[in-house]
Amino acid sequence: MPYLEQKLQPRLSQRLIITPQLQQAIRLLQLSKIELQEEIAQELVDNPALEDAVTHTEMTAAEAPAPTSEREVTAGDDSVRDNDDFDYDSFLRDLEDSYRPTQGMVEHRSADELPSFEQILSSAHQLSDHLQWQLEMSTLTEAERTIGEAIIGNLDERGYLEASIEEIAAMGPQPTPWTPEAVDRVRRFIQHFDPVGVASRDVSECLLVQLEVGGLGSSSAATAIRAHLDLLEQHRYEELRVALGIDGDELDEVLDIIRHLDPRPGEKYQQSATSYITPDVFVIKDGDSYRIVLNEDGLPRLRVSPAYRRMIDRAAQTAVSDASAKDFAREKVRAAVRLIRSLEERQRTIAKVANSIVKFQREFLDRGIEAIRPLVLRNVAEDIGMHEATVSRVVRQKYMHTPRGLFEMRFFFHSGLNSSDGGSVSSLTVKDKIKKLVGDESASKPLSDQAIAAALQREGLQIARRTVAKYREELHIPPSTQRKRSRNSRRA
Incomplete structure (x- = not known):
């Protein structure tokens, strides 16, 4: 019985x-x-x-x-x-x-040791700038970074991806555009940038990525967002507790975790006012x-x-x-x-x-x-021994005053180019070489991007013409034809 x-x-x-x-x-x-x-x-x-x-x-x-x-x-x-x-x-x-303040860590400094007034003015970083910098510092290939640039360029002010995966894929080079799988792979990589959750397609995905990065991808909080978002939005907490099979204390923990997630990770970067900085x-x-x-x-x-x-x-x-x-x-x-x-x-x-x-x-x-x-x-x-996202948070809007001047901490991070001796040279060093080559060029025969690439290759750098063009544009140096035209007009 x-x-x-x-x-x-x-x-x-x-x-x-x-x-x-x-x-x-x-x-x-x-x-x-x-x-x-x-x-x-x-x-x-x-x-x-x-x-x-x-x-x-x-x-x-x-x-x-x-x-x-x-x-x-x-x-x-x-x-x-x-x-x-x-x-x-x-x-x-x-x-x-x-x-x-830690004893022995704060010292008196003379006026000439402190940064100048011009150095203590800083414009707030836009979301796209912050993500683009992290993209350049990533381990992605050049082709994947190009996809990443397209993704970053299609984020709204909240940090969400406005275009579909298929629309991003169609932006690739013709006749062989990017595959949707490649686009989504890069998008998921960017979602782990700071702020975590950017490039998501909806609020549920945004919050789940944040839980995943926090080690809570399999938690009750993740289940609540993944399967019971409607109960959360309608504050039907007792039904949520029953659906999750947890007690009241566990429900309180779940709700506390979710309240501290950021459903709009990009909005904090919308400020554009100039601010003062101190090292x-x-x-x-x-x-x-x-x-x-x-x-x-x-x-x-x-x-x-x-x-x-x-x-x-x-x-x-x-x-x-x-x-x-x-x-x-x-x-x-x-x-x-x-x-x-x-x-x-x-x-x-x-x-x-x-x-x-x-x-x-x-x-x-x-x-x-x-x-x-x-x-x-x-x-x-x-x-x-820390996560890359933690390092990214540290160097954002933090400044280091060195014997070489005042620099934002992220200034020290640069991708590199291979050299003929098997080493690697910072992109910042390469840009400095490009500036010097352009500064020393003949006024009547300015150097083309190909000529600059050839000069750098003679110095042992493995660099393509398109990379020279990219760095030149980042330095706000016009093409050789415009430089020649500008000099001729000044002489006239």
């Missing part, structure tokens, strides 16, 4: 959660120094548990930490955990709650070597408010009726600690990338532009 039986069966599953800590760290990493200062200023206004330890006037001598006992809150510090089991009382008593990193010549100094001027030393330390202490000793006050204080303290840790991780990551760039481009720092090396994102990513 059949019968019903209740059993408890353990279920083992793996869940990778994009924590608020990670989400904030990724967002802060993309900010320029000025944007970061604005972000911190806003956090100081919004979070009463966060304060600037240097300027705050309520700290008494008894509360002030001894200089020898202070230490930074780092992302790898196991004593600081962003969950409900975290012992905030011990954390606050030990004063492991402040972010301050994020100083490269200092120290004898025969170079060292990195993070520019943390203007960044406050953050800490958790002593008043909130006392509030938590009092709440721990009072009746349950004050539980809401304690929960409020704990949440604000948790947010403050999260920001402190994210700032520390941001600075550490920038320092890693900067050190790697200096290692690869040491010859440029010593000798100048003719010695700059070909360098792609993958080189630095493998050197420091």
Whole structure:
């Protein structure tokens, strides 16, 4: 006779959660120094548990930490955990709650060491420029990059692909246009650029790519977007929970992950106003070597408010009726600690990338532009053990002041051309050679692209005429016929 039986069966599953800590760290990493200062200023206004330890006037001598006992809150510090089991009382008593510029990393610099006024003006990058740069730094073939340029040229302001795969394929050279398979392969490659999810065809695909890059391609959040997007859009969360076969806590995690995805990844690049910049990193010549100094001027030393330390202490000793006050204080303290840790991780990551760039481009720092090396994102990513997208976020709108001048960090990344000795020469070096050849050419017989290519080939560079034409156009140098016509008109 059949019968019903209740059993408890353990279920083992793996869940990778994009924590608020990670989400904030990724967002802060993309900010320029000025944007970061604005972000911190806003956090100081919004979070009463966060304060600037240097300027705050309520700290008494008894509360002030001894200089020898202070230490930074780092992302790898196991004593600081962003969950409900975290012992905030011990954390606050030990004063492991402040972010301050790294000691020994900020130095006084004379006026002639600082960038000029002209160097501190910068125009915001457009989405197409940012993607085109990453395309050039990629490992794609020349033919695939041409497909990539067509894809980037057909993105809307949100970052979505407006044209169909077939329409892009038809843009290829005739009579043998690109295949739809080749176009889609390049498109999927571009989707992993920064910002992640660009070149998607719809919001579902855009969000799924972001989950995939975050290691959540097989998660319940991905299933919710892939199979139950209508329930999400209509806020039918109970039906969604049943459809996913998860409990209420897991549903909260799924919704939190989805809320932090970006359905319009291209919109942040629509600003076009000119902004002021300050170096994020100083490269200092120290004898025969170079060292990195993070520019943390203007960044406050953050800490958790002593008043909130006392509030938590009092709440721990009072009746349950004050539980809401304690929960409020704990949440604000948790947010403050999260920001402190994210700032520390941001600075550490920038320092890693900067050190790697200096290692690869040491010859440029010593000798100048003719010695700059070909360098792609993958080189630095493998050197420091990070993802290429992370390196791309770091170098975006970050500036490095070197003995050679002030440069955006992505300046140091260039594709290369093969040379006859088996080596590789940076495209920037090749462009510099083209400028010199054109500058020294005869006014009556300017060099054609083929003649420039031949001259570079005699120097051992393997370069085609069409590549010379491409570099010449990027340098805003007109063709030889226009140069000759312009010089003749000036003489007339």
